[in-house]
Amino acid sequence: MRIAVLGAGAWGTALACSAAQRHEVVLWARDAAQAANLSERRENTRYLSGVRLPAALRVTAQLGEALSHSARGLVVIASPMEGLRGLLRALPAGVPVLWLCKGLESGSGLLGHEIAQQERPGSPAGVLSGPSFAIEVARGQPTALVAASADADLLERAVEAFHGAGLRVYTSDDPVGVEVGGAVKNVMAIATGLLDGLAEVSSRMSAASHGSGTSADETPVPGLNARAALITRGLAEMSRLGVALGGQAQTFMGLSGLGDLVLTATGALSRNRQVGLLLAQGRRLDEVLASLGHVAEGVLSAPVVLARARAAGVDMPITAAVVEVLEGRLQPAQAMSRLMSREARAEAGPAR
Numbered sequence: 001m002r003i004a005v006l007g008a009g010a011w012g013t014a015l016a017c018s019a020a021q022r023h024e025v026v027l028w029a030r031d032a033a034q035a036a037n038l039s040e041r042r043e044n045t046r047y048l049s050g051v052r053l054p055a056a057l058r059v060t061a062q063l064g065e066a067l068s069h070s071a072r073g074l075v076v077i078a079s080p081m082e083g084l085r086g087l088l089r090a091l092p093a094g095v096p097v098l099w100l101c102k103g104l105e106s107g108s109g110l111l112g113h114e115i116a117q118q119e120r121p122g123s124p125a126g127v128l129s130g131p132s133f134a135i136e137v138a139r140g141q142p143t144a145l146v147a148a149s150a151d152a153d154l155l156e157r158a159v160e161a162f163h164g165a166g167l168r169v170y171t172s173d174d175p176v177g178v179e180v181g182g183a184v185k186n187v188m189a190i191a192t193g194l195l196d197g198l199a200e201v202s203s204r205m206s207a208a209s210h211g212s213g214t215s216a217d218e219t220p221v222p223g224l225n226a227r228a229a230l231i232t233r234g235l236a237e238m239s240r241l242g243v244a245l246g247g248q249a250q251t252f253m254g255l256s257g258l259g260d261l262v263l264t265a266t267g268a269l270s271r272n273r274q275v276g277l278l279l280a281q282g283r284r285l286d287e288v289l290a291s292l293g294h295v296a297e298g299v300l301s302a303p304v305v306l307a308r309a310r311a312a313g314v315d316m317p318i319t320a321a322v323v324e325v326l327e328g329r330l331q332p333a334q335a336m337s338r339l340m341s342r343e344a345r346a347e348a349g350p351a352r
Contacts, residue, residue: 001161002026002073004066006087008034008059010047010134010294011100012078017138018167020057024073027059028066035061047294051138063090074098074157076128080295081105084112088119096124096154098147102182103301109308111179111245124151127175128158129182130255131263133270140166146255147171148178170255177247181238181256184319185264186272186298187305188234191322192265193276194332195222195230201280222336230318230339231265237316241305244312272298279325280332302326317342 001023005016008029016027029035038044038059042052053059060066067075067090074096077087081103091097097120099112108115116125126149137143147158147169155171163169172178202221238261239252251257264270275296278288289296302323309316321339324330330338 001157002070003076003161004028004070004073005076005078006063006066007078007083007100008038008044008047009078009080010044011132011137012076013038013044013048013053014051014134014138015076015078015100015128015162016057017051017054018140018164019161020054022164023161024069025057026066026069027057028063029059029061032061035059048134048138051135067092067095070095074161076100076161081112081297081300085115085119088116088125091120091123093120094123096151096157098126098128098149098154098158100128102129102179102186103297104183104304104308106300106304109304109311111176111183113175113179124154125149126151126154126158127178127182128162128169129178129260131259133263133267135269137167142166142168144168144170144255144259146178148173148175148256150175172251172254172256174248174251176245177242177251178256180242180245180247181252181260183297183301184234184238184241184305185257185261186296187302187319187322188231188238188261189264189270189272190276190279190296190298190302190326191234191318192227192230193270193273193278194280194322194325195226195276195336196273197277197280198222198332198336199226200277226336227266231261234265234318235261237314237318241309241312241314241316244314245308271296275299276332285326285328298322299326 003019003023003025005012006028008027016025019025077099081101084099084101101112112127128145128147130145132143147155149155159169199222243249271292271294275288306319306323321335325332325335
């Protein structure tokens with residue numbers, strides 16, 4: 001199969017490397033200097049240092065060349081969510097396309113499949129998502145993803161393109177649920193990072209004051225119990241929003257829901273979790289983002305997710321707390337206290 005991967009960040013490069021083991025793949029980089037560097041050094045030193053590009057992988061800065069290569073194959077868009085609409089507009093009509101973007105478009109609040117419906121109505125389109133750190137995919141470490149689309153032929157192409165020894169691809173007919181999972185899990189990863197960061201800070205303060213179990217100001221130290229509760233209630237928020245937008249409840253117990261949430265909320269490689277950890281240490285958001293060097297989609301997605309939830313009448317208290325912390329209207333410790341002080345309710349139900 002002939003595949004064009006549009007976007008030479010960490011995830012696009014990793015997936016291109018994986019597919020190039022068995023297919024003819026062209027990787028498109030927006031910046032000509034980056035494309036030249038990738039071609040010459042055979043390594044993405046900025047986003048995926050230490051991973052050699054397969055000899056068969058071709059790199060170009062010419063979008064037309066990449067699209068021509070994939071004319072009868074598959075296009076994969078590996079840009080941030082804000083770049084999805086522009087790249088969809090550039091595609092010839094009828095070309096099958098998958099995107100890797102996770103989030104909602106700023107301004108419109110739309111998910112990827114909704115953008116595709118506006119820009120390419122009737123063309124085969126879908127999303128490839130799931131728990132996946134780019135570096136592990138690039139190294140060939142075992143990973144499982146889910147391809148979601150209403151187009152059965154596109155799902156077959158996705159499996160043919162990427163299913164192999166180190167990468168397992170499941171299929172789904174629920175792009176709504178898969179995309180909501182991919183967007184909301186980043187927000188919940190920030191929340192978990194905030195909680196874990198508070199635990200680290202509190203533990204240091206307790207040790208300094210020779211305390212045990214409480215910090216110097218007698219504030220309870222959040223631990224693993226709190227983390228488990230936060231992730232579980234985060235999954236409930238994700239599921240409520242997804243179902244309200246037309247997704248299937250069972251999708252959120254799969255790879256793009258629970259799987260991606262657990263990985264992003266607890267994995268040391270998670271940029272969104274890192275945002276929360278650093279904010280809990282007292283760092284300013286602009287400093288945190290500058291130190292990452294990569295996009296943390298949850299920062300952009302959080303207020304858009306919250307707006308979409310409110311428009312749908314869905315209660316998302318964790319998401320609301322994250323937004324207030326990101327906007328500087330609430331301190332991390334205050335956010336935790338607010339969530340813990342919510343009134344008791346039954347666990348199951350439409351809004352908890």
